[in-house]
Amino acid sequence: xxxxxxxxxxxxxxxxxxxxxxxxxxxxxxxxxxxxxxxxxxxxxxxxxxxxxxxxxxxxxxxxxxxxxxxxxxxxxxxxxxxxxxxxxxxxxxxxxxxxxxxxxxxxxxxxxxxxxxxxxxxxxxxxxxxxxxxxxxxxxxxxxxxxxxxxxxxxxxxxxxxxxxxxxxxxxxxxxxxxxxxxxxxxxxxxxxxxxxxxxxxxxxxxxxxxxxxxxxxxxxxxxxxxxxxxxxxxxxxxxxxxxxxxxxxxxxxxxxxxxxxxxxxxxxxxxxxxxxxxxxxxxxxxxxxxxxxxxxxxxxxxxxxxxxxxxxxxxxxxxxxxxxxxxxxxxxxxxxxxxxxxxxxxxxxxxxxxxxxxxxxxxxxxxxxxxxxxx
Numbered sequence: 001x002x003x004x005x006x007x008x009x010x011x012x013x014x015x016x017x018x019x020x021x022x023x024x025x026x027x028x029x030x031x032x033x034x035x036x037x038x039x040x041x042x043x044x045x046x047x048x049x050x051x052x053x054x055x056x057x058x059x060x061x062x063x064x065x066x067x068x069x070x071x072x073x074x075x076x077x078x079x080x081x082x083x084x085x086x087x088x089x090x091x092x093x094x095x096x097x098x099x100x101x102x103x104x105x106x107x108x109x110x111x112x113x114x115x116x117x118x119x120x121x122x123x124x125x126x127x128x129x130x131x132x133x134x135x136x137x138x139x140x141x142x143x144x145x146x147x148x149x150x151x152x153x154x155x156x157x158x159x160x161x162x163x164x165x166x167x168x169x170x171x172x173x174x175x176x177x178x179x180x181x182x183x184x185x186x187x188x189x190x191x192x193x194x195x196x197x198x199x200x201x202x203x204x205x206x207x208x209x210x211x212x213x214x215x216x217x218x219x220x221x222x223x224x225x226x227x228x229x230x231x232x233x234x235x236x237x238x239x240x241x242x243x244x245x246x247x248x249x250x251x252x253x254x255x256x257x258x259x260x261x262x263x264x265x266x267x268x269x270x271x272x273x274x275x276x277x278x279x280x281x282x283x284x285x286x287x288x289x290x291x292x293x294x295x296x297x298x299x300x301x302x303x304x305x306x307x308x309x310x311x312x313x314x315x316x317x318x319x320x321x322x323x324x325x326x327x328x329x330x331x332x333x334x335x336x337x338x339x340x341x342x343x344x345x346x347x348x349x350x351x352x353x354x355x356x357x358x359x360x361x362x363x364x365x366x367x368x369x370x371x372x373x374x375x376x377x
Contacts, residue, residue, distance in 0.1 A: 046338040048375060053334045056365050056374075061311040063360035064353055066344070068304035070243050074234035074284070076296040078203055082226035090181050090192045091215040092116030094207050099222070101205040105196045111222055114192045114213050122181055126174040129167070136160075136167035200224040203294055230288050232264055234300050235279040243302060244269060244282055250300040252284070257291055264300065310344065311354040311362070318343060318352050319368035327358060328365035328372075336365065 050056070096113040099105055143160035146152045178185050181192055204223035207213065213221060232252060236244055244266060252262040264284035273280050284300060286292070318341070319326040325343045328336050341357030358364070365371045 047331070047335070049335050050374065051334065053330070053336075056328075056336075056367070056371055058330060058363045059314050059317055059366040061313045061354065061358055061360050061362050061364060062351075064310050064312040064347065064351075065307050066310060066353065067307050068243075069344075070240055070302045070304075072234045072236050072240075072282070072300050072302075074232040074282075074298050074300050076292045076294055076298060077231045077233050078225035078227065078294055079229050079231050079285070082200070082229060083203070084198045084200070084224050084226075085220040086111060086194060086197060086222035086224060087216065087220050088114055088192065088194050088213045089215055090114055090116035090118045090213070091218075092118065092192070092213055094209060094211045094213060094221075095191065097207065097209055099196075099202055101202050103202050105199065105202060105224060107196055107199045109196045110193055111196055112194050112207065114194065116181075116192050116213075118215075119181065119183060119192060122174070122177050122183065126171075126178055126185060129171040129174040133164075133167040133171045136164040140164040194221065196222075196224060198224055198226065200226040201294075225294070227288055227292070227294065230286055230292055230294070231267075232284040232286055232298055232300060234282045234284065235274075235277070236282045238273060238278045238280070241269070241280060243304065248302060250284055250302050252286055253299045253301065254291060255297045255299070260291060262286055262289070262292075309360070311358045311360045312347055312351045313354060313358070313364055314366055315346065315350050315352040316367045316369070317364045318354075319372055321372070326368065327354075328368055329358075330363055330365070336371070 092114045093116075094112055095115045097111070098113075099109070099111045105111070140160040140163070143152060143157050147154065147157040175185060183192065201224065202222050203225040205221070206219040207221040212218075246266055246269065248266045250264050250266065252264050254260055254262070264286035266282060267285045268281075268283040270281035270283075282300075292298075313327065317327055319328070319338075325341050326338050327341055329339050331337050339357060342355045344353030344355045347353055
């Protein structure tokens with residue numbers, strides 16, 4: 001009995017000694033240096049807890065009222081109503097070109113010359129019509145003289161008059177044919193000159209030197225467009241179409257001239273959607289100050305009808321990551337959550353508009369980059 005009691009006392013003493021040794025070791029570890037901020041992730045990767053949250057000052061989102069905007073891309077195209085084809089009624093071979101694609105031309109300017117076999121036939125028909133009309137006129141004069149002397153009847157005279165009228169019609173028709181071919185009846189030749197019907201810019205060219213011209217059955221040699229007014233054709237997504245109405249005014253920003261802002265009016269909203277990208281064509285009419293060229297890319301910005309209330313936070317509170325925008329929102333003491341937002345325009349005072357994802361009055365971490373760096377460590 002005495003031996004068991006002695007063993008119990010020894011074991012109790014040993015346990016107390018080990019307990020005191022562990023406590024003293026723990027105190028020594030706590031006093032060895034400062035405690036590092038530790039990030040404890042939650043089951044959701046966007047939720048986490050940090051120690052010493054006072055290191056991350058907060059900012060309160062303010063209220064910002066603005067008229068909603070919608071920006072879409074577009075392309076400068078010619079106004080079809082101001083586009084005129086250059087046609088050649090004669091068929092033949094191009095022997096000379098005086099203008100090229102992209103050139104500015106004036107009305108009446110020589111564009112090209114065509115060597116055509118149609119010319120010989122047109123001049124032949126004209127000369128024949130001249131001779132026939134001369135003969136019919138002589139016969140009518142002779143018949144009038146005979147009728148006055150009672151040698152022929154009234155009906156015979158009427159036959160001569162009808163022949164003269166037919167010959168005159170044929171002569172006028174052949175003269176008009178020469179005129180349509182661009183020929184001068186007083187200067188017969190083997191070439192047809194094609195002139196610009198209007199002033200503008202050549203926006204299409206279908207001929208080259210030594211090429212053939214097929215008349216009305218082939219493509220037009222040139223197309224001339226008046227670019228003083230142009231169209232801008234934009235692609236607007238299906239869900240954004242209610243924001244666009246006929247007659248609306250849009251601000252036009254040129255990619256080539258970012259400091260210039262023009263204004264265009266909506267003249268047409270396409271009735272057919274592109275089945276692949278679900279967009280409709282919206283057409284704007286814009287007066288061209290001389291800066292816009294056919295094929296240029298532009299951005300058209302449409303203004304909403306009613307002001308909307310959005311949040312505004314310091315620009316440093318926005319984290320730009322993987323082409324998306326995020327903010328850090330406190331949930332509880334030391335507990336934060338990363339939330340995705342959609343940003344708008346930059347505002348005065350280094351503030352950033354938040355279109356969605358955050359409401360005014362909510363708090364965010366003032367410097368998102370510092371928070372992100374801490375999370376990644």
